Amino acid sequence: MSVITNPSSSLHDSFALIDREVIVRNDGVPMSFADLQNLKATCGATDFFEEPDFGICVLGIESKEQLPADYKSVMIRQFIYEHDEDMTLKISRAKALLSWRKLTHYCGVCGTKLVDSSTLTARECPSCKNLIFPRIEPCIIVLISKGDQILLLRHVQRNQDIYACLAGFMEAGETAEHAVEREVMEETGLKVKNIKYFGSQSWPFPAQLMLAFTAEYESGEIKLQADEISSAKWFSRDDSPAMPPPGSIAYRLIHQC
Numbered sequence: 001m002s003v004i005t006n007p008s009s010s011l012h013d014s015f016a017l018i019d020r021e022v023i024v025r026n027d028g029v030p031m032s033f034a035d036l037q038n039l040k041a042t043c044g045a046t047d048f049f050e051e052p053d054f055g056i057c058v059l060g061i062e063s064k065e066q067l068p069a070d071y072k073s074v075m076i077r078q079f080i081y082e083h084d085e086d087m088t089l090k091i092s093r094a095k096a097l098l099s100w101r102k103l104t105h106y107c108g109v110c111g112t113k114l115v116d117s118s119t120l121t122a123r124e125c126p127s128c129k130n131l132i133f134p135r136i137e138p139c140i141i142v143l144i145s146k147g148d149q150i151l152l153l154r155h156v157q158r159n160q161d162i163y164a165c166l167a168g169f170m171e172a173g174e175t176a177e178h179a180v181e182r183e184v185m186e187e188t189g190l191k192v193k194n195i196k197y198f199g200s201q202s203w204p205f206p207a208q209l210m211l212a213f214t215a216e217y218e219s220g221e222i223k224l225q226a227d228e229i230s231s232a233k234w235f236s237r238d239d240s241p242a243m244p245p246p247g248s249i250a251y252r253l254i255h256q257c
Contacts (some may be wrong), residue, residue, distance in 0.1 A: 007050035012057040015094040021073040042066045058094040081247030096204035100134040137207045140179045141167040143253040146217035149234040156230050162242045165250045176211050189223030201249035212249045
């Protein structure tokens with residue numbers, strides 16, 4: 001698989017992105033290659049590429065100030081909530097690749113300016129032949145149960161006033177199960193048992209792969225890591241606070257486990 005810059009194909013699903021937003025048509029018709037060309041002319045382009053093997057064509061736009069009246073922007077999270085798994089995969093990859101390409105310009109070995117690989121979705125150093133692939137940052141997310149109750153938290157960095165599952169980045173050398181144990185202990189002071197894999201979801205903000213688990217409370221009292229968690233409480237499943245909306249792996253954990 002490989003990325004083609006300055007695409008000419010109209011046979012792929014088309015996405016125009018800026019920051020954490022996606023441009024959509026007001027009439028609800030899926031975006032076309034012609035729409036991308038129109039937006040490129042009116043809004044400017046930071047990047048424009050296609051990836052035939054994944055069937056996507058992606059435009060990064062410079063500004064929404066000149067966005068034509070036929071279009072509007074919505075948050076990518078909202079787009080994910082409203083579309084099926086196939087479209088979610090495609091926009092997640094589009095967002096992840098656009099972010100990676102924006103940040104990946106020079107070889108970390110010799111400092112030479114990178115070029116796109118002709119055969120792989122990667123950037124290549126023309127000098128030392130070092131290959132740089134899109135980054136993926138594995139994270140764990142876990143729903144902890146204690147009898148009929150579940151533990152939900154409010155994260156300091158979250159920009160929404162909701163309670164969600166505990167989550168965190170994996171560290172080098174860890175298994176995902178070790179990361180669950182460590183993150184739970186660090187953020188809440190609790191020890192858990194019976195850790196079981198539930199599922200996964202790409203979360204390209206900018207490059208997370210969420211590995212979801214369930215776990216049972218074993219021991220300890222809640223002691224918050226104040227720089228990460230603002231609140232953590234046990235809730236009954238029929239008396240829960242505002243939670244993540246449908247489409248996220250957190251929602252599936254809370255409502256399917």
